Amino acid sequence: MPSKKRNFVYKTIHHVYNRGILKQVIFKDRQDYKSFLKRIRKYRQKYPVEIKAYCLMPNHFHFLLQEIGFENPFIPRFMQQLQNSYAKYYSQKYSHSGRVMQGTYKSKQIKNEKHYYEVFEYIHDNPIKAQLVNKKGQWEFKSPLRWK
Numbered sequence: 001m002p003s004k005k006r007n008f009v010y011k012t013i014h015h016v017y018n019r020g021i022l023k024q025v026i027f028k029d030r031q032d033y034k035s036f037l038k039r040i041r042k043y044r045q046k047y048p049v050e051i052k053a054y055c056l057m058p059n060h061f062h063f064l065l066q067e068i069g070f071e072n073p074f075i076p077r078f079m080q081q082l083q084n085s086y087a088k089y090y091s092q093k094y095s096h097s098g099r100v101m102q103g104t105y106k107s108k109q110i111k112n113e114k115h116y117y118e119v120f121e122y123i124h125d126n127p128i129k130a131q132l133v134n135k136k137g138q139w140e141f142k143s144p145l146r147w148k
Contacts, residue, residue, distance in 0.1 A: 008073035011066065013052060013110040015119045016079060019060030021099045026090065027058050033141045036061070039085050047078035052116075055123045055142040057130060062123045064110070079105045 008014065020026035027033050033056055044051065052064035067075050087100040110116045127139035137145055 007109060008067045008069075008075045008107075010068070010070045013064060013066045013116060014075060014107045015110065015123075016063040016065050016075065016105055016107045017061060018083065018105040019102045021102050023059050023102075025058045026060070026086075026100060027056060027141075028094070032090070032093075035089055036082075036086050037141070039082055039089075043078050043081045043085070047074040047081065049074050049078045051143065053120050053123050053143045055126050055139070057126055057132075057141075062126065064116070064119060064123060075107075 027036065036056060040051070040054070048068055050066035050068055052066055054063045055061065065075050065078075067073050069075075083101050083105065090096060090100045110119060124136055124142060124145060127133045127142065128136065133139045
């Protein structure tokens with residue numbers, strides 16, 4: 001089945017997310033979260049996307065990404081490299097065979113400023129809804145509440 005056509009046009013902002021296959025945990029310990037964050041930094045240098053917000057949860061992750069590639073979009077390459085690299089790390093560490101992620105990441109283009117702030121709040125409320133923390137700002141593996 002062909003992959004879904006995505007509209008990563010210069011300056012557009014997208015809610016990008018994925019989860020572990022069958023909703024399985026993809027971040028089993030602190031080292032896993034740190035490894036994913038390290039990979040974000042690495043691939044952001046190679047494929048410069050603007051990260052407006054992010055949150056890593058035990059079995060999934062969310063990003064708000066702005067496309068800054070003018071002629072060639074960076075978000076698809078950034079996400080592909082990030083997910084593939086992390087899947088290799090995870091498979092090696094846990095002697096896992098098969099897929100790690102649910103498949104290709106999902107993305108939804110942000111329509112307007114109101115939508116942007118709704119998604120920003122949704123991303124940062126994830127750890128509270130999952131009862132991992134009691135208050136915003138307590139979850140370590142997310143962007144600051146007052147992000148760019």
